[in-house]
Amino acid sequence: MSSIRVLLVDDHPVVRAGLRAMLGDFPGVNVVAEAADGDAALAELGKLHTLGEPVDLVLMDLQMGSGMDGVTATQKIRAGEAGTPPPPVLILTTYDTDADILAAVEAGASGYMLKDAPPEQIRQAVLSAAAGQTALAPEVAARLMGQIRNPSQVLSGREVQLLELLATGMSNRAIAKQLFISEATVKTHLVHIYSKLGVDNRTAAIATATQRRIIRGH
Amino acid sequence: MSSIRVLLVDDHPVVRAGLRAMLGDFPGVNVVAEAADGDAALAELGKLHTLGEPVDLVLMDLQMGSGMDGVTATQKIRAGEAGTPPPPVLILTTYDTDADILAAVEAGASGYMLKDAPPEQIRQAVLSAAAGQTALAPEVAARLMGQIRNPSQVLSGREVQLLELLATGMSNRAIAKQLFISEATVKTHLVHIYSKLGVDNRTAAIATATQRRIIRGH
DNA sequence: GCGGGGGTCATCCAAATGGTTGATTCAGGC
DNA sequence: GCCTGAATCAACCATTTGGATGACCCCCGC
Numbered sequence: 001m002s003s004i005r006v007l008l009v010d011d012h013p014v015v016r017a018g019l020r021a022m023l024g025d026f027p028g029v030n031v032v033a034e035a036a037d038g039d040a041a042l043a044e045l046g047k048l049h050t051l052g053e054p055v056d057l058v059l060m061d062l063q064m065g066s067g068m069d070g071v072t073a074t075q076k077i078r079a080g081e082a083g084t085p086p087p088p089v090l091i092l093t094t095y096d097t098d099a100d101i102l103a104a105v106e107a108g109a110s111g112y113m114l115k116d117a118p119p120e121q122i123r124q125a126v127l128s129a130a131a132g133q134t135a136l137a138p139e140v141a142a143r144l145m146g147q148i149r150n151p152s153q154v155l156s157g158r159e160v161q162l163l164e165l166l167a168t169g170m171s172n173r174a175i176a177k178q179l180f181i182s183e184a185t186v187k188t189h190l191v192h193i194y195s196k197l198g199v200d201n202r203t204a205a206i207a208t209a210t211q212r213r214i215i216r217g218h
Numbered sequence: 219m220s221s222i223r224v225l226l227v228d229d230h231p232v233v234r235a236g237l238r239a240m241l242g243d244f245p246g247v248n249v250v251a252e253a254a255d256g257d258a259a260l261a262e263l264g265k266l267h268t269l270g271e272p273v274d275l276v277l278m279d280l281q282m283g284s285g286m287d288g289v290t291a292t293q294k295i296r297a298g299e300a301g302t303p304p305p306p307v308l309i310l311t312t313y314d315t316d317a318d319i320l321a322a323v324e325a326g327a328s329g330y331m332l333k334d335a336p337p338e339q340i341r342q343a344v345l346s347a348a349a350g351q352t353a354l355a356p357e358v359a360a361r362l363m364g365q366i367r368n369p370s371q372v373l374s375g376r377e378v379q380l381l382e383l384l385a386t387g388m389s390n391r392a393i394a395k396q397l398f399i400s401e402a403t404v405k406t407h408l409v410h411i412y413s414k415l416g417v418d419n420r421t422a423a424i425a426t427a428t429q430r431r432i433i434r435g436h
Numbered sequence: 437g438c439g440g441g442g443g444t445c446a447t448c449c450a451a452a453t454g455g456t457t458g459a460t461t462c463a464g465g466c
Numbered sequence: 467g468c469c470t471g472a473a474t475c476a477a478c479c480a481t482t483t484g485g486a487t488g489a490c491c492c493c494c495g496c
Contacts, residue, residue, distance in 0.1 A: 012334045018236025065334055094312070116230045116283055156472060169422025172453070184475050191455070192472095201454075201482085203420055204387025374442065390483070402445050409485070410442095419452085419484075437496100444491075453482065461474075466467105 004130045005054070007087075008034040009041040009073065010061040015115070019059065019092075026123050038068025038076070045082035055087045057130040060109075062093040062100055071103045078108030090129040092122070096140055096213060111135030155196055155214060162189045164215050167206045222348045223272070226252040227259040227291065228279040228310075233333070237277065237310075244341050256286025256294070263300035273305045275348040278327075280311040280318055289321045296326030308347040310340070314358055315431035329353030373414055373432060380407045382433050385424045 006023060008031055010016050016034050023029045032055065033048060035041040041058065048055055058077060062070035074089045076082070090111040091104045101112055111129040113122060114137045125135035155163065165175045172190070176183045194200055197208050209215045224241060226249055228234050234252050241247045250273065251266060253259040259276065266273055276295060280288035292307045294300070308329040309322045319330055329347045331340060332355045343353035373381065383393045390408070394401045408420065415430075417423050427433045 012236075013337055014233060014236040014240060014333050014340075016236070017239045018230075018232040018234070021235045021239045022232060115232050119231055122232075158473070166421065167425060169417065169419065169425035171419065181473085182475055184477090185473070187454075188474075190453090194454085199387060201387065201389065203384065203424065206421065206424065207385060207387035376443065399443085400445055402447085403443075405484075406444075408483085412484085439496090440494090442492090445489080447487090449485090451482100451484070453480105455480080456478085458477095459475080462472085463470100465470085 003028050003030040004126065005030050005032045005056045006126070006130075007032065007041065007044055007048075007055045007058045009036075009038070009058060009064075009070070010034075010092075011036050011064045011066070012061075015061070022119050022122065023059075023126070025119075026126070029123075029126060037064045037066060038070065038073025040067070041073050042068075042076060042082045045077065045084050045087075049082070049084040054084060057126065058087055058089045059092050059126070060089050062091060062095070062104065071107045074104065074107040074109050088129045088132060090125060090135060095216075096137070100213075100216070101140055112140045113137045114139060155193065159189055159193050159196070160214060162186065163193060163205065163209050166190075166202055167209070167215055221246050221248040222344065223248050223250045223274045224344070224348075225250065225259065225262055225266075225273045225276045225305075227254075227256070227276060227282075227288070228252075229254050229282045229284070230279075233279070240337055240340065241277075241344070243337075244344070247341075247344060255282045255284060256288065256291025258285070259291050260286075260294060260300045263295065263302050263305075267300070267302040272302060275344065276305055276307045277310050277344070278307050280309060280313070280322065289325045292322065292325040292327050306347045306350060308343060308353060313431070313434075314355070315434055318431075318434075319358055330358045331355045332357060373411065377407055377411050377414070378432060380404065381411060381423065381427050384408075384420055385427070385433055 006029060008016055008019055010019070020031050020034070023031050032053065033044045035044050041060070045055055045058075060070045060074060064070060070091065070093070074091070077089055078086045080086050088110040089108065090113065091109045092113045092115060093100070094115045096114055104112055110132070111125055111134060113125045113135065117137060121137070128135040161179070162175060165178060170178070172183050172186045176186045190202065190205070193205055197205055199205050199208055224247060226234055226237055228237070238249050238252070241249050250271065251262045253262050259278070263273055263276075278288045278292060282288060288309065288311070292309070295307055296304045298304050306328040307326065308331065309327045310331045310333060311318070312333045314332055322330055328350070329343055329352060331343045331353065335355060339355070346353040379397070380393060383396060388396065390401050390404045394404045397404075411423055412418055415423055415426050417426055
């Protein structure tokens with residue numbers, strides 16, 4: 001079987017160097033290009049395709065300091081916007097919030113790994129993803145399992161949306177206006193959120209939602 | 219001049235590999251050991267010292283998934299607890315919150331760099347730090363400058379302390395009990411914090427304090 | 437030794453938030 | 467068709483928070 005041709009997308013030179021070195025040690029894996037953001041990644045994919053050197057797998061970070069972020073880039077790649085038969089995209093990032101994971105999966109990622117994973121785990125994920133299979137980090141899988149096992153504590157989409165606005169410091173009134181609903185409804189949602197999270201005020205809701213990685217704390 | 223002997227401390231295998239590769243490309247720099255947390259770092263320092271192969275510079279991450287964190291490790295190293303003449307410690311991390319920077323400087327770090335820095339910047343920092351000079355990332359330097367230029371907006375230590383408790387979701391009463399002060403005092407501090415941050419409620423204070431990296435959003 | 441800033445506390449009042457109950461609409465599953 | 471859960475709204479009241487003012491102590495620098 002021929003070698004797996006990989007495109008690295010990460011804005012940190014240090015991390016790119018690390019992945020290049022690590023993947024270089026894996027037999028059957030070949031890093032053929034690198035990009036520092038989503039735009040560059042799409043450009044690289046197109047370029048390599050016209051050169052007749054297609055990419056078998058994209059290793060993508062989600063957080064990119066500038067330029068197109070990882071989720072958008074994944075969407076565009078999977079939608080075929082690079083002008084190529086879309087290669088699978090394996091997310092490799094530091095954060096594992098519910099929001100991030102869901103966004104990545106919806107964007108069409110075929111895997112989600114964390115950067116602190118041991119090399120062997122990353123190697124397995126790369127091979128799986130390149131073979132068209134799904135590759136989830138144990139931590140990520142565990143979070144999804146937990147949600148399925150305890151659905152009563154799963155926040156609805158609307159509730160997460162409120163929580164995100166809450167975390168920006170908006171008042172109930174401001175949130176109501178922003179979402180075109182009444183303050184009463186905002187309060188109802190908040191009560192539900194509090195009971196699901198087991199807290200009794202908004203700051204605590206933000207704190208535990210951040211800790212449980214339901215929303216971003218950054 | 220002989221080569222600079224470096225100890226890498228970072229819990230991410232990927233990042234260690236990246237730094238090893240990157241530093242390996244710098245002439246006059248030599249990675250002689252690695253550690254995944256603070257405890258291991260101290261052990262390595264001691265071991266290398268008894269072997270007569272002292273370390274010239276420690277490259278340290280602040281966030282360590284488990285084991286001793288980077289600030290504590292830096293403190294102990296600089297206090298000579300590794301049983302060696304303390305080598306300079308250069309912090310290399312992803313985050314640049316005020317709290318992190320101050321803690322690192324107080325712990326005795328002689329530099330503070332960010333992981334998304336270009337290799338050349340990292341090389342300069344390594345050389346400076348090994349030579350006993352201070353090496354600050356431009357972003358970090360800018361933040362310190364900003365504080366000096368606009369001292370009216372600098373929060374006092376007590377205020378930051380309150381802010382951190384605030385961010386955990388505690389009520390004024392709970393904060394008062396925790397700090398052994400009255401609720402009235404808590405409210406006074408909060409008013410000062412609000413005016414310094416330019417906000418008018420606690421959640422907004424948390425949001426902007428997190429954004430401005432006065433406290434951690436994690 | 438005087439001023440200023442940080443930290444502490446109190447009181448009073450207005451505004452925002454939390455908690456409860458109850459009700460309507462709508463979509464989806466059995 | 468019925469039930470459930472999500473989302474919407476309202477009215478009420480208790481509690482918490484926010485804002486303003488004034489005061490005391492202590493340390494440090496000029």
